Amino acid sequence: MAYSTDVYAAAKRVLEERRTSAERLASLKKADVYAKIPEIAKIDSALSRNMAQLSVLVLRGQKNLESVLDEMNAQNDANKRRKAELLSENGYPVDYLEPQYTCSNCCDTGRKSGILCSCYKEVCRAEAQKELAKSSGSASCSFDNFNLSYYVDNGAEDGTNPRRKMNNYYNFCVNYAKDFSLASPSIIMMGKTGLGKTHLSLSVAKTVISNEKANFGVVYAPAQKLVSNLEREHFSGSGSDALLRKYTDCDLLIIDDLGAEFPSSFTTSAIGNLINERLYENRPTIISTNLTGKELADRYTERTASRILGEYRKLYFVGEDIRFLKNR
Numbered sequence: 001m002a003y004s005t006d007v008y009a010a011a012k013r014v015l016e017e018r019r020t021s022a023e024r025l026a027s028l029k030k031a032d033v034y035a036k037i038p039e040i041a042k043i044d045s046a047l048s049r050n051m052a053q054l055s056v057l058v059l060r061g062q063k064n065l066e067s068v069l070d071e072m073n074a075q076n077d078a079n080k081r082r083k084a085e086l087l088s089e090n091g092y093p094v095d096y097l098e099p100q101y102t103c104s105n106c107c108d109t110g111r112k113s114g115i116l117c118s119c120y121k122e123v124c125r126a127e128a129q130k131e132l133a134k135s136s137g138s139a140s141c142s143f144d145n146f147n148l149s150y151y152v153d154n155g156a157e158d159g160t161n162p163r164r165k166m167n168n169y170y171n172f173c174v175n176y177a178k179d180f181s182l183a184s185p186s187i188i189m190m191g192k193t194g195l196g197k198t199h200l201s202l203s204v205a206k207t208v209i210s211n212e213k214a215n216f217g218v219v220y221a222p223a224q225k226l227v228s229n230l231e232r233e234h235f236s237g238s239g240s241d242a243l244l245r246k247y248t249d250c251d252l253l254i255i256d257d258l259g260a261e262f263p264s265s266f267t268t269s270a271i272g273n274l275i276n277e278r279l280y281e282n283r284p285t286i287i288s289t290n291l292t293g294k295e296l297a298d299r300y301t302e303r304t305a306s307r308i309l310g311e312y313r314k315l316y317f318v319g320e321d322i323r324f325l326k327n328r
């Protein structure tokens with residue numbers, strides 16, 4: 001579970017909202033019931049008085065604490081029984097005054113006995129999916145709507161059949177996403193514009209992010225955005241490295257359209273460092289690019305290009321520009 005700080009913060013807000021709204025509703029119901037059945041108000045204040053007294057006695061190291069406790073517990077039990085009777089007699093369920101939390105296991109705190117609750121992981125997944133949809137701007141891309149009929153079913157310039165080749169890549173990506181782990185290889189998707197590289201990489205991202213067992217943190221970033229974010233952070237003088245950490249620490253990073261960003265010495269070293277660090281830490285990365293191997297070396301140094309081409313799984317996309325075919 002390596003989500004960005006934004007995802008954790010959003011998940012925390014969701015749980016806080018759930019908790020406060022459950023508690024607000026409970027206190028409204030309480031005010032209403034107290035007005036109708038004043039005896040319940042008296043019982044509740046006796047119960048809280050006992051609780052407060054109990055902590056004082058424990059702190060004070062009261063003698064005969066055990067027998068005092070027994071007496072107080074008996075009083076509390078009698079009070080709770082009477083309260084339940086009163087609620088029932090007046091047509092309310094016995095737990096009517098308790099806050100109705102979305103998750104009864106952790107009372108919407110996200111933790112129980114120091115262990116993360118499944119509801120918290122679920123909220124993190126939902127927030128991560130929202131962040132992915134926002135950063136990619138293509139909420140509709142998925143494996144289900146990847147259309148292989150856009151690829152011609154006969155020979156291509158390099159002697160291969162584009163549809164067969166893309167079908168193999170499609171199946172590879174489906175299995176990659178399904179079985180994704182930190183031991184999965186990194187991938188580079190190469191080929192001209194409009195051959196479905198972004199569509200397939202986003203489909204992988206969506207599947208990986210929805211894995212209920214593992215809660216993987218996936219970050220999708222167009223290269224241009226990634227570099228400008230890192231540049232802004234680096235030269236801001238704030239000393240913060242939150243954005244850099246977001247890109248280096250996530251379980252799966254997708255850099256879309258590498259090479260579309262403005263070339264500069266900062267870009268060369270930022271991309272090189274990011275790729276190195278993620279390989280070193282065994283965190284998979286998926287890069288899509290229109291650049292050839294030689295262009296990668298010219299732009300990001302021979303060393304970075306050879307690390308990518310040597311250690312990433314290479315997928316060479318073929319066919320005609322799908323965006324053009326769709327509009328024809």
Ligand SMILES: [Zn+2]
Pocket residue numbers: 103104105106107108109110111117118119120
């Ligand atoms: Zn919970």
